[in-house]
Amino acid sequence: MDIRTSPQLPEPHDLISQIKFSSEDGKVWFNEQRMLLIHSAALGLLRKELIETLGVKRATGFLMRFGYYSGLRDADMLHKIRPDFTTEDAFLAGPQLHTIKGMAKVVPTNLSFDLETGHFHGEFDWYDSYEAEVHLHEYGQSDMPICWTLLGYASGFSSYYMGRKIIYQETQCTGCGSEHCHIVGKPAEEWENQTELEQALQPDPIIEELLALQQQVTSLKEIYHNPEYDDLLLNSVGNSEAFKSVCHLIAKASKTKVSVLLQGETGVGKEVVARGLHLSSDRKDQPFVAVNCACIPPDLIEAELFGVEKGAYTGATHSREGKFERANQGTIFLDEVIELSPRAQASLLRVLQEGELERVGDNQLRTIDVRVVAATNEDLKSAVEKGRFRADLYYRLNVYPVQIPPLRERREDIPLLIEHFLEKYHALYHKRTLGVTDKALQALMHYKWPGNIRELENMIERGIILTENNQSIDLESFFPSLAEPTHPLNIINAKGQLEPKEPTTIDDHWIDKQLDDNFSIDVLERQLIQHAMNKADGNVSQAARLLGLTRPALAYRLKKIELD
Numbered sequence: 001m002d003i004r005t006s007p008q009l010p011e012p013h014d015l016i017s018q019i020k021f022s023s024e025d026g027k028v029w030f031n032e033q034r035m036l037l038i039h040s041a042a043l044g045l046l047r048k049e050l051i052e053t054l055g056v057k058r059a060t061g062f063l064m065r066f067g068y069y070s071g072l073r074d075a076d077m078l079h080k081i082r083p084d085f086t087t088e089d090a091f092l093a094g095p096q097l098h099t100i101k102g103m104a105k106v107v108p109t110n111l112s113f114d115l116e117t118g119h120f121h122g123e124f125d126w127y128d129s130y131e132a133e134v135h136l137h138e139y140g141q142s143d144m145p146i147c148w149t150l151l152g153y154a155s156g157f158s159s160y161y162m163g164r165k166i167i168y169q170e171t172q173c174t175g176c177g178s179e180h181c182h183i184v185g186k187p188a189e190e191w192e193n194q195t196e197l198e199q200a201l202q203p204d205p206i207i208e209e210l211l212a213l214q215q216q217v218t219s220l221k222e223i224y225h226n227p228e229y230d231d232l233l234l235n236s237v238g239n240s241e242a243f244k245s246v247c248h249l250i251a252k253a254s255k256t257k258v259s260v261l262l263q264g265e266t267g268v269g270k271e272v273v274a275r276g277l278h279l280s281s282d283r284k285d286q287p288f289v290a291v292n293c294a295c296i297p298p299d300l301i302e303a304e305l306f307g308v309e310k311g312a313y314t315g316a317t318h319s320r321e322g323k324f325e326r327a328n329q330g331t332i333f334l335d336e337v338i339e340l341s342p343r344a345q346a347s348l349l350r351v352l353q354e355g356e357l358e359r360v361g362d363n364q365l366r367t368i369d370v371r372v373v374a375a376t377n378e379d380l381k382s383a384v385e386k387g388r389f390r391a392d393l394y395y396r397l398n399v400y401p402v403q404i405p406p407l408r409e410r411r412e413d414i415p416l417l418i419e420h421f422l423e424k425y426h427a428l429y430h431k432r433t434l435g436v437t438d439k440a441l442q443a444l445m446h447y448k449w450p451g452n453i454r455e456l457e458n459m460i461e462r463g464i465i466l467t468e469n470n471q472s473i474d475l476e477s478f479f480p481s482l483a484e485p486t487h488p489l490n491i492i493n494a495k496g497q498l499e500p501k502e503p504t505t506i507d508d509h510w511i512d513k514q515l516d517d518n519f520s521i522d523v524l525e526r527q528l529i530q531h532a533m534n535k536a537d538g539n540v541s542q543a544a545r546l547l548g549l550t551r552p553a554l555a556y557r558l559k560k561i562e563l564d
Contacts, residue, residue, distance in 0.1 A: 015078075015096055031077050040102075044134025054206065057430060060148050061200040067152025068201055074153075075160035094157040095124060103150055104129040104181070113162065118187065120162050126150065126181035132174040141177050145170035151183065155201075158185055167197045199469050204432070214555075236269070236276055237420045238413040242405040246273065249402050254281040259352060261397045262375040264404035267454030270375040271333060273404060277373060278331040286330030289323050294336040301344050307359035324357055327370045337374040337397070338383055342390070348372075349393045372397075407449040407456065414445055415545055417453060421460035433467050438548045440475040526561055529554070 020029040028035045050059040071094070078093045091113075095106035110123040131147045151168050158166035168185035172178040188194050236247070253260050254277055262270045271290055278288045296304050307322035324332060334340075340348065351357050352372060356365045374397050383389040407414070418436060426432055436444070440463075449455055463473040528547065536542035544554040 015093060015100060019100075033073065033077055040130045040134055041137075043130075044138060047131075047134060048138045058204060058206070061202075061204055063148040064152035064155075064200050065203070067149035067154075068156035068159075069152075070149075071153040071156025071158075072160050075157045079160075091158075091161045094154065094161075097157075098126075098150070098153070102130060103153070104131075104147075109182075115162065118162065118164055120158065120164075120166055120185065120187055122158065122166075122168075122185040124154070124183050124185075126174075126183065129174055129181050132181065135175045142173070142175045144176070145173035145181075146175040147173060147181055147183075150181075152201075154183060154185060162187075164188075165198070167191060167201075169197070195468070202468075202470060204470065236272055237416050238410065239416060240410040240412045242410045243413055246402060246404055247276075249400075250277045251280060253277060253400055253402075257371060258400045259372040259374070259397055261380070261399075261401045262373065262404060263380075263401060264375075264377065265406050265452055266377045267452035268404045268406055269453045270404060271335060273402070274331070274333040274373040274375065278371075281331070281371070283330050283371060287327050288331050288333070289327040290333040290335065291323050292335045293339040298341045301341055302347060303360045305344060306347055306357045307362075309359050309361035319359070322357075322359065324351060324368055324370055325366070329369055331371045331373060334372065334374045336376060338376045338378050338380060338389055345390045345393050349390065349396060352393075352396045407452045411445055414456070415441070415541060417456055418444065418460060419541065419551060421457050422464070425461050425464045429464055431464055431467075431469050433464055434470060434472045434553065435551070436463070436473045436478075437475065440473060440478055441545070443475055444478065525557070529557055529561065533558075 018029075018031045019035075022029060028037060047059070047063065050062055053059075054062065074097055075094065078097070092108070095108060098104055098106045104126040105128055107125040107127070108122070109125055110121070113120040113122070126147065129147050129150060131150055135142060135146045147170055151170060154168045155166055158168070165188040166185050167188045168183045169191070170181060170183050172180075172182045174181050188198055191197055236243070238244075238247075250260075250273060260274075260277060262273055264270060274290070275288060278284060291305065293301065303322065305322050305324055307325055308320060310317065310319045334348075347357060351368060351370070355369060356367050358365060380389055380394050380398070384391045384394045418441070422433065422435060444456070444459075451458075459478050463477040466477040467473045529543070532543040532546045533540075536546060540554055540558070541551050544551045547554060549557075
């Protein structure tokens with residue numbers, strides 16, 4: 001056990017003597033490593049460009065990884081320079097190098113470590129940090145510690161000597177207004193925010209994200225100019241025949257003032273379709289008001305929909321307009337319309353037939369021009385037969401019915417919806433996964449989806465939350481309860497239906513033959529990609545599925561082939 005409290009650093013004469021300037025060949029050497037003398041202001045400019053180009057989070061990770069690698073290299077070099085030193089004494093050269101290189105003056109305040117047990121705790125003060133200096137010059141005082149390169153260096157150097165991942169955090173920083181910087185280092189698993197800290201040290205390539213965005217823009221341009229897609233809803237995702245049929249009906253309705261009745265199971269996207277109808281109509285610049293009738297108490301629903309006059313009932317202290325008046329000239333979406341009270345049904349019928357309404361407690365008629373889009377997941381005709389819904393209102397709403405199919409009847413849209421929700425929640429949670437695994441995709445394709453698109457969206461969100469950055473989302477992330485016998489996927493398998501398949505394996509004899517014939521993996525990859533693209537008629541998403549890749553990954557490889 002080696003414990004030091006406020007340890008004194010040895011004189012670094014042997015380190016300084018390793019620095020050699022070779023004017024003949026224009027090189028600076030530190031032992032056997034070539035070094036550079038660079039203006040701190042130039043590094044500050046580079047730092048600024050990284051922040052403004054990549055954003056603070058990505059720039060932080062980049063600079064920490066840059067420092068971490070530098071710390072590892074220096075630690076390896078010092079191990080060779082001081083072979084006669086104990087590991088404990090050689091470790092203290094890290095703070096010396098920080099000082100010699102002009103990064104900061106380092107003063108150890110508390111250092112305790114044991115190589116045998118892996119115990120480590122280090123605290124250091126930094127004075128005159130160059131990184132804090134250049135940040136203050138470019139941005140002024142920060143609300144967060146900003147010595148990212150220096151932290152990475154300390155973490156890399158300490159990790160080398162301890163043989164395990166040591167991570168430092170800055171507890172006070174000159175860049176935040178403190179007199180000097182102070183850092184604390186300990187094993188990664190001892191930090192409460194271990195995942196976040198380790199994630200910053202993982203490569204975070206932006207090229208695939210940029211290529212994916214470029215591919216999306218290209219696809220959108222193709223769709224915009226392709227007459228085949230003229231009827232598709234602007235805010236929806238899908239390419240199945242069932243989806244196209246709904247879009248075609250909505251496109252026809254958008255050119256008229258007809259009221260539309262959307263029918264379908266819970267979670268199929270009735271509100272999304274209603275918004276698509278509004279956006280494709282000549283009312284798109286006017287209000288779109290969505291109302292869930294099931295969420296409003298029966299005694300208040302009339303006032304909420306049609307407005308109320310002051311004094312109409314206890315608590316009505318002032319007059320106010322209802323949802324219909326707010327939607328005037330636009331579209332109102334009445335979800336779960338079957339929940340309307342009898343009086344509200346009568347008032348709605350009057351709006352549909354006469355285009356006028358009365359506020360609760362008022363006798364003045366108000367002219368209104370609103371397109372009504374109603375929706376329900378129950379059979380309205382059956383409700384009429386049972387006396388729960390007015391027959392005349394049903395026939396008025398049922399002029400233009402549209403049945404939205406459940407997700408299990410449009411399975412070919414599942415991969416497109418997965419990509420759509422991945423992009424949505426990648427942006428929301430500032431993460432970038434590699435998509436879903438083959439096994440997970442197979443399971444999602446064969447799941448029955450009782451909650452339809454809403455359930456799929458929730459599942460993708462959960463998968464992204466549970467998956468680390470730059471990792472693929474596995475089956476367990478989507479179905480945490482898969483081990484339970486009552487899980488829906490297990491029930492499907494018990495009935496003999498399709499279950500997730502293992503990736504296809506290639507015969508060993510075929511592999512041996514290829515390796516004996518001047519095999520080139522680059523040529524094979526190019527041929528596989530070209531064959532998949534031909535089979536998919538140029539559809540990148542479909543080709544990616546055939547190859548077992550994510551769309552961004554295939555887009556990256558296509559770009560590479562194009563450059564080659």
